Amino acid sequence: MLAIYFISGFLLAGLVFVFPRKKSVHVITLIAILLQASFTAYAFFHRGETELTYFTFDPLALLFQGILVIISSATFYHTINYTKTIDHLNRSFFYASFIVLNLALTGVYASNNLVITWIFIEITTLSVAYLINFHRSKTSLEATWKYIFVCSVGIALAYIGILFAGAASGIASSGNMSFAGLKSAFLDINPIYLKIAFILILAGYSSKLEVFPLYTIGIDANYVSPAPVSAFLSTALVNGGFVAFFRIFEAMSGTIIGIWINHVLMITGVLSLLVAAIYVQKATNLKRVFAYSTVEHMGLVLIALSLGKAGIYIALLQITFHSLIKSGLFYQTGILHRVLRSYKLVKSGGYLRMNAIGAVILFTGVVLICAVPPSALFRSEFLLLRELGLNNVLLFIIVALLLTFIFYGVFQKNMKVIAGEQAHAGEPGDKPAWSEYITQVILFSAAMVLCFYIPSFLDDLFRSVSGIPDGSFNSIFNTLA
Amino acid sequence: MLILLYILFGISLVYIASTEKFRHYIQIYAMQGILLFGMALIELKDFYFLNLLLILAETIIFKSVIVPYLLRKIMQRTGIYSVHKRSLKGNYTVLLMMVILGISLLLAKVLSIPSVNKIYTVIAWFTLFTGLLLVSVRKYLFGHLVGFLIIENAVFLFSMAIGSRFPMLVNTGILLDIFIAVLVMSMFLTKIGHKMGGFEADTLSQLKD
Numbered sequence: 001m002l003a004i005y006f007i008s009g010f011l012l013a014g015l016v017f018v019f020p021r022k023k024s025v026h027v028i029t030l031i032a033i034l035l036q037a038s039f040t041a042y043a044f045f046h047r048g049e050t051e052l053t054y055f056t057f058d059p060l061a062l063l064f065q066g067i068l069v070i071i072s073s074a075t076f077y078h079t080i081n082y083t084k085t086i087d088h089l090n091r092s093f094f095y096a097s098f099i100v101l102n103l104a105l106t107g108v109y110a111s112n113n114l115v116i117t118w119i120f121i122e123i124t125t126l127s128v129a130y131l132i133n134f135h136r137s138k139t140s141l142e143a144t145w146k147y148i149f150v151c152s153v154g155i156a157l158a159y160i161g162i163l164f165a166g167a168a169s170g171i172a173s174s175g176n177m178s179f180a181g182l183k184s185a186f187l188d189i190n191p192i193y194l195k196i197a198f199i200l201i202l203a204g205y206s207s208k209l210e211v212f213p214l215y216t217i218g219i220d221a222n223y224v225s226p227a228p229v230s231a232f233l234s235t236a237l238v239n240g241g242f243v244a245f246f247r248i249f250e251a252m253s254g255t256i257i258g259i260w261i262n263h264v265l266m267i268t269g270v271l272s273l274l275v276a277a278i279y280v281q282k283a284t285n286l287k288r289v290f291a292y293s294t295v296e297h298m299g300l301v302l303i304a305l306s307l308g309k310a311g312i313y314i315a316l317l318q319i320t321f322h323s324l325i326k327s328g329l330f331y332q333t334g335i336l337h338r339v340l341r342s343y344k345l346v347k348s349g350g351y352l353r354m355n356a357i358g359a360v361i362l363f364t365g366v367v368l369i370c371a372v373p374p375s376a377l378f379r380s381e382f383l384l385l386r387e388l389g390l391n392n393v394l395l396f397i398i399v400a401l402l403l404t405f406i407f408y409g410v411f412q413k414n415m416k417v418i419a420g421e422q423a424h425a426g427e428p429g430d431k432p433a434w435s436e437y438i439t440q441v442i443l444f445s446a447a448m449v450l451c452f453y454i455p456s457f458l459d460d461l462f463r464s465v466s467g468i469p470d471g472s473f474n475s476i477f478n479t480l481a
Numbered sequence: 482m483l484i485l486l487y488i489l490f491g492i493s494l495v496y497i498a499s500t501e502k503f504r505h506y507i508q509i510y511a512m513q514g515i516l517l518f519g520m521a522l523i524e525l526k527d528f529y530f531l532n533l534l535l536i537l538a539e540t541i542i543f544k545s546v547i548v549p550y551l552l553r554k555i556m557q558r559t560g561i562y563s564v565h566k567r568s569l570k571g572n573y574t575v576l577l578m579m580v581i582l583g584i585s586l587l588l589a590k591v592l593s594i595p596s597v598n599k600i601y602t603v604i605a606w607f608t609l610f611t612g613l614l615l616v617s618v619r620k621y622l623f624g625h626l627v628g629f630l631i632i633e634n635a636v637f638l639f640s641m642a643i644g645s646r647f648p649m650l651v652n653t654g655i656l657l658d659i660f661i662a663v664l665v666m667s668m669f670l671t672k673i674g675h676k677m678g679g680f681e682a683d684t685l686s687q688l689k690d
Binding site for chain 1: 591592594596597609616622625629632633635636639640642643654655658659661662665666669670672673676677685687688690
């Protein structure tokens with residue numbers, strides 16, 4: 001089935017050039033999305049099975065493939081508006097890139113081999129280039145160049161890390177770089193090799209994870225891309241970086257350097273939070289505010305990973321809920337831009353008066369992304385802070401303080417847009433159709449429901465990946481026994 | 482024979498870091514492709530047709546023919562033939578390269594892996610740091626692109642040093658990835674020149690908070 005999915009997907013990506021008319025391209029992309037949904041359903045029913053040697057439908061792959069289907073469908077729905085007025089060739093390039101990016105992400109999620117994951121991660125970098133450069137302005141060109149260049153260099157460094165770890169464990173010479181094989185091979189090797197490999201891999205993949213140190217390219221890419229593309233980048237693509245990193249983390253965390261890895265992750269996470277806390281205050285553009293918010297959430301994910309099994313469970317909650325809320329927020333920001341004609345904070349204001357429904361939805365999204373109840377993120381961040389409080393009080397205080405700063409920045413800047421003085425005196429913007437709010441309402445409602453109730457199939461995926469026993473964390477007020 | 486190839490490769494790195502003509506960058510890079518082919522051929526353990534074909538494609542066809550052709554096209558289109566006036570001068574770069582060589586020797590000694598050829602590791606570290614040096618000291622984006630290509634050569638050397646034997650499909654995937662990356666970067670580099678009116682890395686500074 002995976003072979004059929006990949007081959008059909010690539011054929012559909014090529015087909016958009018053969019039938020470049022607007023309607024045909026949209027229909028072909030819709031077929032690609034339906035194909036993706038069918039494949040995901042198939043993968044859920046064949047959980048644990050391996051196909052084409054290098055791909056396994058394990059719980060981690062299933063979780064993120066499920067999120068991918070939701071986000072790619074909503075993103076496609078919103079891009080229709082953006083690609084209305086562009087010429088046939090550009091539209092074909094746009095959707096072909098989008099389809100290939102989705103296929104590559106499936107490859108990243110399902111890959112059971114370190115090198116195969118690396119190959120698909122590189123494909124995501126190349127396929128996303130066209131989406132980032134959609135507006136063809138100077139800034140979008142700058143962001144695209146930086147994204148491709150820094151990501152490619154970063155991924156090359158990560159690859160050297162992978163080879164290094166493989167060489168030290170002796171597994172590389174056999175050519176078998178499966179994650180399962182690595183886990184046992186890493187158990188008795190010199191820790192210094194593992195440490196160097198881990199640092200190279202973390203630094204390299206940080207460009208995809210949008211965490212310190214290579215987070216800047218992600219911020220710029222989010223800023224210049226069309227809003228639906230930003231939604232996709234800061235969720236599905238970041239999730240791809242997470243999966244690639246998590247599988248190596250999993251293989252290395254059981255080794256002699258496990259505690260050292262936890263310290264590195266904690267420092268990287270706190271530095272990411274610090275960067276987000278400073279730059280959210282400085283940001284003069286709404287999209288950059290939300291982009292820094294992604295750095296914040298991914299920083300929290302790294303901190304959570306450093307807390308053992310319970311932390312992995314919390315990290316998965318965090319990244320899942322973040323995907324739902326952040327994508328909805330970016331879609332809504334795109335609508336805001338059509339009304340206010342600007343993302344710049346200095347030119348924005350009075351959104352509530354100009355588009356009351358949009359303003360209410362934006363406000364809801366801001367409340368949810370700031371982890372204020374009834375946000376599902378409240379659930380994950382509450383658990384995270386409680387685990388931190390139990391393990392390391394100083395770190396608990398630092399993280400809580402940084403989160404407060406970020407909360408203030410995100411909230412204050414959005415309130416200026418929603419209820420502030422109307423600074424823009426140009427032509428009135430578009431009047432969005434009610435149908436454009438559907439995806440945001442669905443995503444935000446889901447994020448609110450998940451604060452109180454997590455369906456058993458989803459909870460089962462979280463537990464299978466993290467390895468925590470059934471029953472723990474059923475209520476956010478009970479601890480992991 | 483292998484030692485001679487190592488030495489030539491090391492000299493080519495010092496030269497590429499110190500030269501100020503982009504023409505020389507391209508020639509040296511093409512020559513490195515041939516040297517890598519020689520090294521891979523000598524080190525080749527499983528001597529069968531497909532394996533040989535892949536090495537040939539990766540080194541001679543890709544590194545010595547296609548990429549130099551692309552780089553030459555970019556140089557002609559941009560009309561920039563030498564490094565920026567404000568770039569670090571050649572003699573300082575040579576000094577830096579000596580420091581880098583020292584660090585590479587040290588790293589290869591400290592991090593020696595019994596099953597891995599130490600000289601390979603020295604050359605691989607040296608190549609990696611040279612690539613990173615080019616990315617950091619060259620003002621034109623063309624220099625950055627060449628720096629990236631040198632880093633890719635370091636990846637190739639590391640891969641050879643550890644004697645990795647990935648299946649053919651995997652190797653082809655890696656090669657394709659790198660090829661498309663170079664192609665996409667070349668395309669965007671030309672676009673940047675047209676849109677920004679310059680190729681200095683400093684022109685890419687509009688995006689900041």
